[in-house]
Each structure stands twice: as C-alpha cells, then as structure tokens.
Amino acid sequence: EVLLMESGGAVVxxxxxxxxxxxxxGFIFEDYTMHxxxxxxxxxxxxxxxxxxxxxxxxxxxxxxxRFTISRDNTRNFVYLQMNNLRPDDTALYxxxxxxxxxxxxxxxxxTVSS
Amino acid sequence: QxxxxxxxxxxxxxxxxxxxxxxxxxxxxxxxxxxxxxQFPGTAPKLLIYDNDKRPSGISxxxxxxxxxxxxxxxxxxxxxxxxxxxxxxYCATWDSSLSIPWVFGGGTKLTVL
Numbered sequence: 001e002v003l004l005m006e007s008g009g010a011v012v013x014x015x016x017x018x019x020x021x022x023x024x025x026g027f028i029f030e031d032y033t034m035h036x037x038x039x040x041x042x043x044x045x046x047x048x049x050x051x052x053x054x055x056x057x058x059x060x061x062x063x064x065x066x067r068f069t070i071s072r073d074n075t076r077n078f079v080y081l082q083m084n085n086l087r088p089d090d091t092a093l094y095x096x097x098x099x100x101x102x103x104x105x106x107x108x109x110x111x112t113v114s115s
Numbered sequence: 116q117x118x119x120x121x122x123x124x125x126x127x128x129x130x131x132x133x134x135x136x137x138x139x140x141x142x143x144x145x146x147x148x149x150x151x152x153x154q155f156p157g158t159a160p161k162l163l164i165y166d167n168d169k170r171p172s173g174i175s176x177x178x179x180x181x182x183x184x185x186x187x188x189x190x191x192x193x194x195x196x197x198x199x200x201x202x203x204x205x206y207c208a209t210w211d212s213s214l215s216i217p218w219v220f221g222g223g224t225k226l227t228v229l
Contacts, residue, residue: 035218044117044223045152045160045206047216061216095159101150102208102218103171105159 009109033099
C-alpha cells in the first residue's frame, strides 16, 4: 500500500522558517519524481515545487523561488521542503504527492504564518 | 489566475449526468495528458482519471474523462448517475513545460447535487 505522510506543519511568525517532511512507503521511492502541492484556505491546488527521482532537477513556482528548497533522501524515503522567510500568504495546507501524475497524496501538513 | 480554466461551479439532480470542462492551450492540454481529481472538504485530493480517460483501480465507471478531438486544448470530466456522495470539488491537471513549475491545475469546480 502506498503511503505518504507529511509532518512539520506549525504556526510560525512572518520571516520565520519551517521544514516539512514527507515519509513515503509502499513503492520504489527512488524511481519517482515527488511534488509539493499547497492549498491556501478556501482556494485551489497549486504545485509549488517538484524534484526529480535523483534530486538533480528541482523546480519552483515563482512565488517561492529563493525562499523554499526541496530535497530528498532516497536512502530513507523522505522528501523535504525547507521554507524560509515565510509570509502570511504562505499559510496553507501542504501536500506531498507522488509523481509524475499525482496518483497518491499525503494527508497534508498545515502551515500558518501569523504574528 | 490558473493556467487551466474550469467553471467555478456546476449542479445537477441525483441520477443525472454532469460535465465539467477544463480549457487550456497548445502548451499544456494540447500537448499532454490530463488528469482529474476529486476532493472532499478536509481531505486530500484523490485521482479519478489519468492519461485523459483512464480510471485507476477502484474508481467507479460513472466517472469518465475525454479530450476534445475538435478542440485539442480542452478536456472534460463526465459523471453519470449522480449521487449525493459525488458532491465535492473537482480539479483538472496537466503538464506545461513552458512554465517555471510544469505541473498545473485548474481552479477547481464545486459540484452540487441538488
């Protein structure tokens, strides 16, 4: 059974940092691209970052470039999202999703950026 | 502003058929497969359709996807025999290599079963 489980969500002040983790199991993790998708309150889905199977290719949406870093550990089956200089509009539920087409999703990690 | 355009809402009565459209461009839908997701409040999205018209194991055949032959930049999700349990948000998604983040979603459509 494929499982994705995010952790690390929290309430953080503007300008703060947070690292989200996503533990993957039930598939050959090192074979697949992984995504981070966020959903702001009451809004739609937005893929904000992805990482290739080997970690050599990473992509970011413009609004998080230079602030967020995606990485993965294929020995431990984890994908991470380091989020720095957080802003109130980063408040969202953050999902990790198995690539390339998002056939499996975690339950999400809630990030609230507020003073 | 989503790259893919969906109607914000659709509605129909139980037992009826409803369609949800997803409109894009040659750079995305016109060149790539389309997926569809169903999301209930407070839960993660669930894959309903992939590669335009394929259903993952366990997805009811009441759900079907298609990509227009006449207008190759448009895709449609159809749900037949509507049930109250189908009331959810539906999202289309595809790839667009011209963008900084190539996996893109529509804005979502809220389905109301009257």
